[in-house]
Amino acid sequence: MSQSDLTTRDRTALRGFRTGDGPLLLDAWRRSLPADPLAPDRLRTLVLLDANFDPEGLRVAVAGGRIVGAAYAVRRLTPLAGTDTEPEQGWIPFFFVDPAARGRGLGRRLLTEALDWLRGHGRTRVDFASYTPNYLLPGLDAETYPEAAGLLASLGFCTLYEAAAMDRRLVGYRLPDEIARRRDDLTARGHRFATPADDDLVDLIALAGTRFGADWARAIREACAAGLPADRIVVARDPNGRLAGWAMHGTYEAALERFGPFGVREELRGTGLGKVLLHLVLERMRARGAHGAWFLWTGEDSPAGHLYRQAGFTTTRVFHVLRREAAR
Numbered sequence: 619m620s621q622s623d624l625t626t627r628d629r630t631a632l633r634g635f636r637t638g639d640g641p642l643l644l645d646a647w648r649r650s651l652p653a654d655p656l657a658p659d660r661l662r663t664l665v666l667l668d669a670n671f672d673p674e675g676l677r678v679a680v681a682g683g684r685i686v687g688a689a690y691a692v693r694r695l696t697p698l699a700g701t702d703t704e705p706e707q708g709w710i711p712f713f714f715v716d717p718a719a720r721g722r723g724l725g726r727r728l729l730t731e732a733l734d735w736l737r738g739h740g741r742t743r744v745d746f747a748s749y750t751p752n753y754l755l756p757g758l759d760a761e762t763y764p765e766a767a768g769l770l771a772s773l774g775f776c777t778l779y780e781a782a783a784m785d786r787r788l789v790g791y792r793l794p795d796e797i798a799r800r801r802d803d804l805t806a807r808g809h810r811f812a813t814p815a816d817d818d819l820v821d822l823i824a825l826a827g828t829r830f831g832a833d834w835a836r837a838i839r840e841a842c843a844a845g846l847p848a849d850r851i852v853v854a855r856d857p858n859g860r861l862a863g864w865a866m867h868g869t870y871e872a873a874l875e876r877f878g879p880f881g882v883r884e885e886l887r888g889t890g891l892g893k894v895l896l897h898l899v900l901e902r903m904r905a906r907g908a909h910g911a912w913f914l915w916t917g918e919d920s921p922a923g924h925l926y927r928q929a930g931f932t933t934t935r936v937f938h939v940l941r942r943e944a945a946r
Contacts, residue, residue, distance in 0.1 A: 635676035642685040650714035664752040689713035689728035699832030708741030709749035742944040750833040756781040757937035775940040782918035784931040797897040800890040808857025821861040834879045841869045865895035
């Protein structure tokens, strides 16, 4: 197939996802987004088996029998928590265009169709790309994809906030002496650090849901129900027996080196509980053979961001969470 076959506008048809498109979509993804390759099982789990997936929302561009671009639009059919389906909210978790098909307005056509599809379902506010529960990336890495940043801006998307992805090397890691002393001091004051028993999970999910968000509660519940080993989690209880915080790893897609979620009750921050929980889990990760720890989402200048940097994490990517509000 010649390059002209891929880039001629009137030979490129846009339509919804169909049976048989999966392998072609993955091939096009690989060519288009080499910095963020996608394995077939992740496409299946995070997109095709999502309870909110609608094939018509996944717009694909086809030329000469090949998929040369896609834009995925999704809205809630089932609530994340309670009964709220967020009837005004839609998301575009990803879009891409094959390099050989760029420069002819195909990306704009795909995104316009995706936005029109969401509008047709009453969605007047659209975020890129912070869709929960199944986001692939938190937002747009404008440094890696500057052309996409320009296109989204031209369509009215504005930065809502930034999410920093961080990594830390664990080869040679050992629990710092100051953290061991702080753990011992907190223990002497009546705090307890432990692997949760089954009964503790009730308090953990409740704390995550009420203090940190429904998506964290959902992620913890689903991971544990799917067989996440209890020793991937460390919980802390205060001297009165109340669950004070937790840290964990392996929660998302069973990825051993992915850290989080992680949280401490707001009124107990500054006590050192968070530092101890973070390092106790890093110690367990290293004992499991992990060579590194990483996560996708924190505020770089937030208290959590500062805590991670103190623990040796460095920012590896910055994502822009974008929003477009329809004119009223």
